[in-house]
Structures are given as C-alpha cells and as structure tokens.
Amino acid sequence: QWIFLSGEFVRKEDAKISVYDHGFLYGDGVFEGIRAYDGVLYKLDEHLLRLYESAKSIMLDIPYDVVEMRELVVDTVRKNDLRDAYVRLVVSRGVGNLGLDPNSCSTAQVVIIAEELALFPKELYETGLEIVSVATRRNRPDVLSPKVKSLNYLNNILVKIEANLAGVPEALMMNNEGFVAEGSGDNIFLVKNKTLYTPPGYVGALEGITRQAIIELAEEEGYVIKQEPFTRHDVYVADEVFLTGTAAEVIAVVKVDGRVINDGKPGPETEYITERFRDKVKTDGTS
Ligand code: PLP
Numbered sequence: 001q002w003i004f005l006s007g008e009f010v011r012k013e014d015a016k017i018s019v020y021d022h023g024f025l026y027g028d029g030v031f032e033g034i035r036a037y038d039g040v041l042y043k044l045d046e047h048l049l050r051l052y053e054s055a056k057s058i059m060l061d062i063p064y065d066v067v068e069m070r071e072l073v074v075d076t077v078r079k080n081d082l083r084d085a086y087v088r089l090v091v092s093r094g095v096g097n098l099g100l101d102p103n104s105c106s107t108a109q110v111v112i113i114a115e116e117l118a119l120f121p122k123e124l125y126e127t128g129l130e131i132v133s134v135a136t137r138r139n140r141p142d143v144l145s146p147k148v149k150s151l152n153y154l155n156n157i158l159v160k161i162e163a164n165l166a167g168v169p170e171a172l173m174m175n176n177e178g179f180v181a182e183g184s185g186d187n188i189f190l191v192k193n194k195t196l197y198t199p200p201g202y203v204g205a206l207e208g209i210t211r212q213a214i215i216e217l218a219e220e221e222g223y224v225i226k227q228e229p230f231t232r233h234d235v236y237v238a239d240e241v242f243l244t245g246t247a248a249e250v251i252a253v254v255k256v257d258g259r260v261i262n263d264g265k266p267g268p269e270t271e272y273i274t275e276r277f278r279d280k281v282k283t284d285g286t287s
Pocket of ligand 1: 207
C-alpha cells in the first residue's frame with residue numbers, strides 16, 4: 001500500500017509523521033473521507049470544496065491548489081490499484097514547536113491514504129442498525145462550525161465510546177437544546193408519511209455530501225423533504241430511519257433507544273433510496 005506523504009508516495013510502513021506535527025499535538029488540521037466506486041471518485045469536487053473551505057475557516061494554507069489536489073487523490077487511488085476505495089485526505093498544520101501558535105508551523109502536511117473500507121459489517125446493511133442516543137453533545141455551531149471538518153473529533157469519539165458501552169454500532173448525538181444533530185460520523189434521516197426529514201446544518205450537523213446527494217435524489221423521486229429540527233420523540237415514532245455518510249453510505253436504523261422502527265426491519269422507502277443511491281454513485285464523480 002502506497003501513502004501520499006510530504007510530497008511523495010511512500011510505503012505504508014514508512015508513512016510516519018513528526019511528533020511535533022500540530023495535527024498530532026492539537027488536532028490542528030482538516031480532513032475529508034472520499035469514496036471511489038468502480039474507479040470513479042464520488043463527488044470529489046464537493047469534497048475538495050469542503051476541504052478548502054474548512055482550511056480557509058481555520059486559516060490553514062494548503063500547499064496545493066485544488067486542481068493539483070484532485071490529481072493527487074486520483075493518483076493515490078491508481079497507485080494502489082484500487083477500483084473501490086475509501087480515501088482519507090488529511091491536512092495538518094504541520095511541524096511546529098510545542099506552543100499552540102500555528103505561526104511556528106511553516107508548511108501544512110498533506111497525507112492521502114486509500115484503502116478498502118467497510119464501516120459496518122455487511123450483514124448490518126441487510127438487517128439495519130440498533131442505535132442509542134447519548135449524553136455527548138454536538139459542539140455549538142456558533143463556537144466551532146460543524147461545517148469545518150477538523151481533526152478535533154473528540155465529541156464524535158465520545159459518541160462512539162458511548163455506543164460501544166451500550167453494545168451498539170452507532171449512536172445519536174443531540175445539540176445543546178436537545179434537538180437531534182447527527183451520528184458519530186453520519187447524518188440522520190427520518191421517513192414519516194412519505195416525507196423525509198433531516199436536521200438543518202444550524203442544529204449542529206455537518207451538512208454531509210451524502211446527505212445532500214440523498215436530498216437531491218429524493219427530490220427527483222418526488223419525495224417531500226423537510227430540513228427542520230426534530231427531537232428523539234420524532235425519531236421513535238418515525239416510519240423509517242436511516243443514516244448517511246461517505247463511510248456508512250446509506251444504512252437503515254431499526255431500533256432507537258429500545259423503540260422498534262418499522263417492525264425492526266429496513267423499510268421500503270429506505271431500500272428504494274439505497275438502491276437509487278447505489279445506481280448514482282457509479283456515474284456522479286471524477287474518473
Ligand atoms: N457527520 C459527521 C460528523 C461526519 O464526520 C461525516 C463524515 O464526513 C458525516 C456526517 C457525513 O458526511 P459525508 O456524507 O459528507 O461523508
């Protein structure tokens with residue numbers, strides 16, 4: 001396996017960064033997760049736009065322009081002979097001294113990893129997930145916008161730890177007002193009376209690229225889509241619930257905090273949307 005690091009491709013065993021990298025010391029950096037389906041990098045431009053916007057927001061200069069970066073991502077997938085891949089693109093502030101000040105870091109570090117990845121075991125895509133809601137809150141959008149996909153993922157990690165403790169594969173976090181925000185690394189949708197609901201970005205959810213793709217696809221298919229805040233009660237009484245994300249793709253949720261959704265099986269709308277999504281991913285990207 002080849003990793004892009006410090007301007008070149010190195011073997012996985014040799015892909016090491018300095019302990020003085022501020023990505024390591026402070027979580028100072030941004031990242032993206034991108035998928036390739038049958039050689040096509042799905043929504044690559046959207047991911048690159050989000051990466052550069054995240055970087056701009058935290059005043060991080062990426063040492064490549066977007067055209068060069070697009071090429072590097074494509075090259076990393078090719079170099080590893082992958083057709084179906086998950087690509088992790090990380091830009092950290094780079095090597096500095098022990099102080100917080102990013103001015104001590106002269107150049108950002110760009111790392112690109114491409115490998116095969118299945119976030120959840122295959123059978124969970126057939127059976128659907130059991131999830132729980134947890135105490136960890138999404139960081140407040142007015143403090144650090146969830147639109148910034150930064151290397152500070154501690155609250156998402158705490159969500160995952162709470163999921164692990166509950167013995168379930170994923171969990172839901174609320175915002176400080178108690179409205180449902182998102183999962184540890186995925187967005188949530190409800191289906192109720194043929195209408196799709198997903199929390200708006202201002203609630204504290206990352207406006208996921210998969211989320212946007214599902215909204216567009218569902219609009220084309222004639223669903224009504226409402227981006228509005230909702231509570232756990234609305235999740236419990238939904239006809240169907242599903243999660244979306246680059247890593248998760250689309251996956252049904254069949255139990256939330258012990259409340260059974262759709263008799264404990266993935267629902268028909270979720271299955272239809274999942275099928276349409278799988279058709280689309282093969283065409284909508286960069287080869
Ligand atoms: N929410 C969080 C916190 C994430 O990290 C991700 C993954 O990127 C998502 C949602 C889903 O976003 P996307 O569909 O762009 O992968």
